[in-house]
Amino acid sequence: MAEPMIRLAELTKTYPGQQHPAVDGISMEVAEGEIVVLVGPSGCGKTTTLKMINRIIEPTSGRIFVGGEDVTHIDATSLRRRIGYVIQQGGLFPHMTVAGNIGIVPSLLGWDKKRTAARTDELLELIGLEPALYRQKYPQQLSGGQQQRVGVARALAADPPVLLMDEPFGAVDPIARAGLQDELLQIQSEVRKTIVFVTHDIDEAVKIGDRIAVLQDGAHIAQLDGPGRLLASPANAFVEQFVGAGAQIRGLSLSQVAELDLEPVPADAAAWETIAPQATLHAALDRLLTAPGHALAVVGGDGRALGALTVPTLLTAIDRRNAGWDAELDPGEAR
Incomplete structure (x- = not known):
């Protein structure tokens, strides 16, 4: 079998003074070009798990593999430049233009201005924003949905193989959120990135994910499955309760x-x-x-x-x- 793009091996995070680990030995694989969604109740360790993949949070123990390489102890800054990262509200720098935000990682990687500008315009087209109208705008001049789209473009700027998304659409209204979900799936059909996506919303997980990992406290995987199997055959009472009523109706969106x-x-x-x-x-x-x-x-x-x-x-x-x-x-x- 092909080497997974992401592999976590007994990854653990323990904070000083905590009785139990925030993440307790999670092991999972994400195939190249796959979207895996981490979903679970607040405090279950899904965001901590995500942030350990690019070592924004350093693991206490365990190993992280990206593209077959053990990245557990390499330079964390260089690792992050190889992995796109999207958070709520885009996390844009308010003092920088849209073009400046999108081009920041290519610039850090030493791209020349012409190449960076061309990539910026290419990505603005991809996310549905006219380059001539938006490249010189500032984040405060954009709607929440537009800011989030620019955040996705920034994460894709250096064409990383892996994209991490931490509740990226949680701060926008339901109509904009549905549109952003559709746009992400359309973009994914074109660029085929390996994506780990965190949400607390099971409906979003069902819509977005190729597979869904339902996490319990300590990031213990209660079930890791395709949306259809997850809805039709919950592995245990916890998953059944988390999925909630209306599984058949949710399944119609597939x-x-x-x-x-x-x-x-x-x-x-x-x-x-x-x-x-x-x-x-x-x-x-x-x-x-x-x-x-x-x-x-x-x-x-x-x-x-x-x-x-x-x-x-x-x-x-x-x-x-x-x-x-x-x-x-x-x-x-x-x-």
Whole structure:
């Protein structure tokens, strides 16, 4: 098997005066190009674990491997320049322009001004901000969502293989948060970074993660699984309680209308409400409950009707999805 991009081996952090370790011997692997989400209650050690990967917090014991290299005792500053890091509200320097914030790591690495400027404009395009309009703005001139996008661009500036994200969208409103999640997934489809993402929100974890690690106190892994398996088969009472009610509804966000076997389009479908094939089954259920006749026409980007979506079609898809979850790979394997 290929060497994982990140491997933690019995990583432990004990603070003076604490009766128990904040992180107690966590071991896990993250494959290249994978998003693993650490989720759990406050104080369970998820942020401490994240910060030990780039040694913002130094481990008490254990080992950290990045790209097959043991980075436990190398120069911490040089390590951090090889790993992108995103925090709440972007963590931007208020006295620096957007371009200055994005270009800070390339500049520290010795990039020339022309190369740094080109990379800055490339990343502004990637995050959906027009370079000519935004490169000379200051953080206080941006919305919270824009600041967060610039924070992501800064973390990607030197093209690091690994990206660490510590509750990056926790400080923005729900609408902006959903948009930022979508943008992250779109960016990931293009750049394919190895990402460790911390959140306290199980819905965000399900949407973002290829795998989800549910942590208990001391960063003990209660379950490490793909979102489908996690929702369908909680490993124990703690995971079941943390996931909470509504697991079946959450699971609908993992599939799109385009994946369904649609019914034929009836003659009167021209008057129906429509839905895009990229819509999630969660969005489809919401629309079906209020649509006349509880039916929708699935219409592609070219305006052509692809089929009819009805409640029975959706329920059949849910049954098949649940059966598929039961047959998934062993826990711990990426989906």
